[in-house]
Amino acid sequence: MTPTYYLLLSALLFSIGAVGVLVRRNAIVVFMCVELMLNAVNLSLVTFARINGSLDGQVMAFFVMVVAAAEVVVGLAIIMSIFRTRRSASVDDSNLLKY
Amino acid sequence: MNLLVAQAQQIEAPEIDYGAIAPVLIVLGAACISVLLEALLPKHQRWAVQLVLSLLTLVGATGALILYATSERRPAQGVATLAGAIAVDSPSLFLWATLLVLAFGSVLLIADRSVEPGGVFVAQAAIRPGTVQDRAQATKTGMQTEVFPLTLFALGGMMTFVASNDLLTMFIALEVLSLPLYLLCGLARRRRLLSQEAAVKYFLLGAFASAFFLYGVALLYGYAGSVKLSSIAAAAAGTDRSDTLLFAGFGLLVVGLLFKAAVGPFHAWTPDVYQGAPTPVTAFMAACTKVAAFGGILRVLTVAFENTQWEWRGVLYGVAVVSMVIGAVLGLTQTDVKRMIAYSSVAHAGFLLIGSIALVPNGTGVSATMFYLLAYGFTTIAAFGIVSLVRNSDGEATHLSQWAGLAKRSPIVAGVFTFLLLALAGIPLTSGFIGKFVVFSAAIEAGLTPLVVIALVASAVAAFFYLRVIVLMYFSDPAPDGPTVSVPGAFTTIAITLGAVVTLVLGLWPTFVLDWAGTGTFLS
Numbered sequence: 078m079t080p081t082y083y084l085l086l087s088a089l090l091f092s093i094g095a096v097g098v099l100v101r102r103n104a105i106v107v108f109m110c111v112e113l114m115l116n117a118v119n120l121s122l123v124t125f126a127r128i129n130g131s132l133d134g135q136v137m138a139f140f141v142m143v144v145a146a147a148e149v150v151v152g153l154a155i156i157m158s159i160f161r162t163r164r165s166a167s168v169d170d171s172n173l174l175k176y
Numbered sequence: 177m178n179l180l181v182a183q184a185q186q187i188e189a190p191e192i193d194y195g196a197i198a199p200v201l202i203v204l205g206a207a208c209i210s211v212l213l214e215a216l217l218p219k220h221q222r223w224a225v226q227l228v229l230s231l232l233t234l235v236g237a238t239g240a241l242i243l244y245a246t247s248e249r250r251p252a253q254g255v256a257t258l259a260g261a262i263a264v265d266s267p268s269l270f271l272w273a274t275l276l277v278l279a280f281g282s283v284l285l286i287a288d289r290s291v292e293p294g295g296v297f298v299a300q301a302a303i304r305p306g307t308v309q310d311r312a313q314a315t316k317t318g319m320q321t322e323v324f325p326l327t328l329f330a331l332g333g334m335m336t337f338v339a340s341n342d343l344l345t346m347f348i349a350l351e352v353l354s355l356p357l358y359l360l361c362g363l364a365r366r367r368r369l370l371s372q373e374a375a376v377k378y379f380l381l382g383a384f385a386s387a388f389f390l391y392g393v394a395l396l397y398g399y400a401g402s403v404k405l406s407s408i409a410a411a412a413a414g415t416d417r418s419d420t421l422l423f424a425g426f427g428l429l430v431v432g433l434l435f436k437a438a439v440g441p442f443h444a445w446t447p448d449v450y451q452g453a454p455t456p457v458t459a460f461m462a463a464c465t466k467v468a469a470f471g472g473i474l475r476v477l478t479v480a481f482e483n484t485q486w487e488w489r490g491v492l493y494g495v496a497v498v499s500m501v502i503g504a505v506l507g508l509t510q511t512d513v514k515r516m517i518a519y520s521s522v523a524h525a526g527f528l529l530i531g532s533i534a535l536v537p538n539g540t541g542v543s544a545t546m547f548y549l550l551a552y553g554f555t556t557i558a559a560f561g562i563v564s565l566v567r568n569s570d571g572e573a574t575h576l577s578q579w580a581g582l583a584k585r586s587p588i589v590a591g592v593f594t595f596l597l598l599a600l601a602g603i604p605l606t607s608g609f610i611g612k613f614v615v616f617s618a619a620i621e622a623g624l625t626p627l628v629v630i631a632l633v634a635s636a637v638a639a640f641f642y643l644r645v646i647v648l649m650y651f652s653d654p655a656p657d658g659p660t661v662s663v664p665g666a667f668t669t670i671a672i673t674l675g676a677v678v679t680l681v682l683g684l685w686p687t688f689v690l691d692w693a694g695t696g697t698f699l700s
Contacts, residue, residue: 084398091391098384107380114387118394125398134397137344141390144351148383151355155362155379159372161304168380171373174448 083124090117104156104166108149115145190259195247197262198240199272200335206233207328214322223295226324227287233328234280238273245269254699256341260404263341263475266696267542271338271471274550278463279331281557281671285456286323290665291564292571295319296454298365305368320363326356327460334464338471341479341699343393343403343429346472350389350436353468354382357461361453366571374452381435381445389432395425405480406700413483426481426488433476437469438518439525440499447510450518455572458514459560462521463553470528470549474542477532479700485535492533493627499526500634507641513563513574516641517556520600523638524552527631531615534622541622543694544614550689551599551607551682558675559596565589565662573659579645581654586661590649592676597646599679601639607682614690 090113097110119138126134160166194201210229217225244250244264254265289295294317301320303309333353340346362375397403399421400411412422435442450458481488503523510516531545566573566582566589573579583590599606612635616628664672682689 091387094387095384098380104376104380108383111380111383111387114384115390118387118390121391121394122397125394128398129401131401133402134394137393137397137403140344140348144348147351147355151358152379152383155358155372155375158301158362159376162306162369162372168376171376173370174373174377174452 080124080128084121087117087121087124090114090120102167102169104159104168107168108152108156112145112149115141191257193255193257193264195240195244196250196255196257196264198244199237199276200262200332200339202237202240203233203328203335204332206230206236207325207332210325210328214325219318222321223287223289223319226321227283230283230287230324230328231280234276234283238276238280241269241272241276245273252696254696256699260341261345262336262339263699264339265699267471267474267546267693267698268339270546270693270695271467271549272335274467274546274553275331275334275338275464277674278467278553278557279327279460281554281561281674282456282460282464283324283327284667284671285459285557285561285564286327288456288564288665288667288671289317289319291567291662291668292365293317294365296365296456296564297323297363298368301363305372310368314365319365323360323363323457326360330354330356330360330460331464334468337468338475340472340475341405343396343405343408346476347386347390347393350386350432350472353465354386354436357457357465358382360457360460361449363457364452364454367452370452371454374449377452378445378449385432385435385442388428388435392425392427392429392432395421395428399425405476408480409483409700412481422484423487426484427491429476430473430488430492433469433473434495434529437466437473437525437528438522439529440495440502440522443499443502443522443525446522447515447518450521451512451514451574455514455560455564459557462517462556462560466521466525466528466556467549467553470525470532470545473529473532474545475698478535478542478698482535485533489533492529493624496526496529496533496627497630499523499529500631501526504634504637507638510641511576513576513579513645514560516576516645517559517563517600520638520642521556523634524600526634527612527615528552530619530624530627530631534615534619534624536618536622539694539697540614541618542697543690544611544618546693547686547690548611548615550693551611551679554675554678554682555596555599555606555608556675558672558679559593559600561664561668561672561675562589562593562596564668565664566659567662568657568659576645576648578655578659580648580652581658582649582661584654585658589661592672594646594649595676596679597642599683601642602635603639605680605683607679607686610683610686610690 094110094114122134297319299313336349358379364371400408438446507519534541599608602608602612
């Protein structure tokens with residue numbers, strides 16, 4: 078089994094996440110798609126660590142997990158506050174700022 | 177498993193040059209203390225204590241920076257510490273000093289309670305807008321003092337970002353600077369719906385962009401086998417490795433960086449967030465984030481990708497053109513003064529990108545861009561300070577029609593704002609002119625003359641919308657129900673004066689700052 082397949086899988090997951098951010102309307106789902114992108118990156122980091130024969134990539138994956146966790150805290154706080162105000166988490170409803 | 181054991185035996189504690197990184201340690205340490213104070217102090221004491229702590233921190237960090245920068249034992253080419261993660265060289269020190277002084281001005285604006293009774297931040301962010309409790313808290317004088325630790329954390333992240341010597345450190349610093357800013361955007365006392373909306377937009381787009389940055393890091397790690405900037409440069413210098421990984425990684429990385437710097441086609445968040453965020457936070461973002469993002473871009477392009485510049489220069493060339501055109505043309509159509517300055521910042525980001533891609537061997541591109549950043553930061557902080565003064569019963573009066581005839585109501589405020597707009601337009605005798613001059617001459621030296629011509633046209637178009645505001649303030653009659661100009665307290669006055677004086681002084685005697693910016697290049 079060559080590691081290249083994992084890179085392709087990671088690219089696929091990253092693309093699914095990116096498309097999801099662009100097409101989904103619920104802020105929570107958009108945010109989950111961003112998390113999917115971060116985890117796709119983790120997969121390629123670990124695969125590259127295997128290909129390069131060094132542990133750096135695996136250590137980086139831990140850093141990414143910690144950052145993703147911190148991002149969840151901040152992101153859910155912000156989405157919660159706007160949900161309580163508007164009774165909706167749809168990104169289409171937030172349309173006061175334009176032009 | 178064997179690999180793991182073999183590597184574990186090699187690990188030894190890296191050497192840490194505490195003197196060199198003292199400014200960052202002071203800022204981040206004080207941010208932690210500030211969080212503790214938030215938990216331990218009674219509510220009525222927090223504002224005063226937090227403000228004193230923040231200002232002392234900034235002064236202390238600047239002192240540590242000056243001590244280190246002038247010390248005898250500092251190697252001239254800079255030093256890489258923390259196992260090569262942080263590079264403290266001349267550009268790092270220059271950008272740190274710029275960030276610290278700009279943050280000083282921003283903290284003063286953030287802390288001000290004279291213009292808006294109780295400060296521009298909400299007393300309790302958890303209360304739902306529009307409810308009875310929310311109307312009650314609008315009259316309360318307290319504010320969420322968490323803004324001080326958040327500002328310090330963001331500043332610590334920015335300082336790490338401009339000095340980070342590998343891409344992983346850069347990613348962590350990017351998040352440390354961004355996450356507090358997302359929160360700060362959503363804490364306005366007035367117009368809370370706009371503020372919360374700005375926070376959501378900034379957060380979702382920011383997280384999206386940092387995912388791109390991170391994928392770029394992963395691909396470059398796959399390419400070079402290391403995320404150190406110097407290893408990437410070494411790997412790119414004549415190997416038979418796959419160029420796909422290198423350029424795909426470079427592209428994704430740069431998208432993340434350009435997003436933070438609000439450049440060109442990646443600017444979509446800028447006007448909304450600048451308009452919706454509380455004005456002092458907008459000032460902090462516009463000045464300090466710009467410095468940090470372009471500091472990072474300069475370091476990445478110079479240290480890691482200088483060898484391959486002929487492959488990527490055309491792309492960033494195009495991005496710079498798009499950014500200047502978008503900023504100048506869309507700025508013309510704006511009716512809100514904060515949005516107008518936001519589009520002006522997009523145009524300025526294009527000018528800064530010209531300086532960043534002018535990689536001439538003697539480093540004038542880097543020093544010119546850093547000078548421009550410093551000049552632009554001070555002008556912007558003062559401009560947003562003025563914006564916060566023009567108010568009506570509903571809070572800030574940011575619609576341009578409300579600014580008509582402002583010179584008749586308050587000649588001083590209108591005069592200072594005129595001066596700052598002229599500096600943004602790049603009229604001689606202001607720092608904006610010198611900044612544009614040095615950046616454009618570096619670009620011509622690097623053979624980017626067509627780009628400079630486009631930039632000059634874009635500056636001329638942008639000058640139109642600055643001058644339109646000046647004409648509006650001086651030659652229109654004030655509306656009968658127009659806004660009043662608040663008399664600022666000491667904090668806002670100091671911040672505006674600092675910005676305006678630096679803008680003037682650098683317009684008249686720029687040499688000493690230019691010399692200082694040109695003292696050295698990036699450690700590679």
